[in-house]
Amino acid sequence: MSSLPKRIIRETERLISDPVPGITATPHEENLRYFDVLLDGPSGSPYENGVFKLELFLPDDYPMAPPMVRFLTKIYHPNIDRLGRICLDVLKNNWSPALQIRTILLSIQALLSSPNPDDPLANEVADEWKNNHDKAIQTAREWTAQYAK
Amino acid sequence: MSKIPRNFKLLEELEKGEKGLGPDSCSYGLSNPDDITMSNWNATILGPPNSNHENRIYSLKIHIGNNYPLEPPTIKFISKINLPCVDNSNGNIIPSKFKTLQNWNYNYSIEILLLDLRKLMADPANKKLPQPNENEVYNV
Numbered sequence: 482m483s484s485l486p487k488r489i490i491r492e493t494e495r496l497i498s499d500p501v502p503g504i505t506a507t508p509h510e511e512n513l514r515y516f517d518v519l520l521d522g523p524s525g526s527p528y529e530n531g532v533f534k535l536e537l538f539l540p541d542d543y544p545m546a547p548p549m550v551r552f553l554t555k556i557y558h559p560n561i562d563r564l565g566r567i568c569l570d571v572l573k574n575n576w577s578p579a580l581q582i583r584t585i586l587l588s589i590q591a592l593l594s595s596p597n598p599d600d601p602l603a604n605e606v607a608d609e610w611k612n613n614h615d616k617a618i619q620t621a622r623e624w625t626a627q628y629a630k
Numbered sequence: 631m632s633k634i635p636r637n638f639k640l641l642e643e644l645e646k647g648e649k650g651l652g653p654d655s656c657s658y659g660l661s662n663p664d665d666i667t668m669s670n671w672n673a674t675i676l677g678p679p680n681s682n683h684e685n686r687i688y689s690l691k692i693h694i695g696n697n698y699p700l701e702p703p704t705i706k707f708i709s710k711i712n713l714p715c716v717d718n719s720n721g722n723i724i725p726s727k728f729k730t731l732q733n734w735n736y737n738y739s740i741e742i743l744l745l746d747l748r749k750l751m752a753d754p755a756n757k758k759l760p761q762p763n764e765n766e767v768y769n770v
Contacts, residue, residue, distance in 0.1 A: 536638075540634070566641065
């Protein structure tokens with residue numbers, strides 16, 4: 482395996498020594514650019530008390546290119562699709578090399594608190610979110626209880 | 631070069647397949663759009679022109695194991711076809727008779743497999759092989 486850039490080493494060390502509350506990111510031993518992530522559902526959201534598993538990969542051109550991230554735990558959210566793909570501006574056009582793994586994971590946690598049904602990735606979920614809000618929140622709670630343990 | 635993990639490589643392949651960014655002569659996507667492991671795929675190959683496959687559309691199934699892309703997928707024809715690398719009892723592609731599987735490389739993809747199969751269908755040695763009736767499928 483090619484040597485790991487200093488920036489990635491520093492970020493990884495800090496994730497472990499000074500973890501973000503509610504988020505753990507652990508690199509795979511055989512691929513230090515590939516992380517297992519556990520993310521607590523934010524309190525006050527329908528994802529509260531859930532623990533969500535994600536995977537994150539730092540491509541060769543990181544930090545010029547954003548990390549690749551997706552949910553492995555099923556989640557009912559208008560900006561996350563059935564395969565766990567996430568629609569979030571900082572993972573695409575608004576990525577900046579000044580951002581880091583921890584800021585990206587915090588942005589994803591914030592997305593759970595404030596879904597954006599006007600820029601949906603999962604259209605059926607977004608329609609439900611806008612037109613039948615109470616039921617959507619209830620479904621999100623049920624999925625959290627069922628899958629995010 | 632660092633190696634892209636299985637799931638992120640498959641997401642890239644899927645995006646290309648879903649958006650139709652690949653060649654017109656083949657298509658591919660998940661068998662079950664909810665399958666978070668992305669293990670089972672459906673594919674089609676459009677028969678190459680100037681061969682007995684012309685104007686036919688062949689369906690295939692592909693299984694992606696946990697060690698992809700270190701290990702190649704397994705791939706089989708659903709539509710009946712007469713081709714030396716295909717087991718004509720069940721449609722399975724025999725890796726020892728298909729170079730792309732035999733010499734599998736980490737950088738290959740589902741699309742490369744499909745395009746290389748199509749090249750074999752158009753190969754002078756194979757293109758005039760008698761073919762089963764169109765729309766016949768393997769019973770497995």
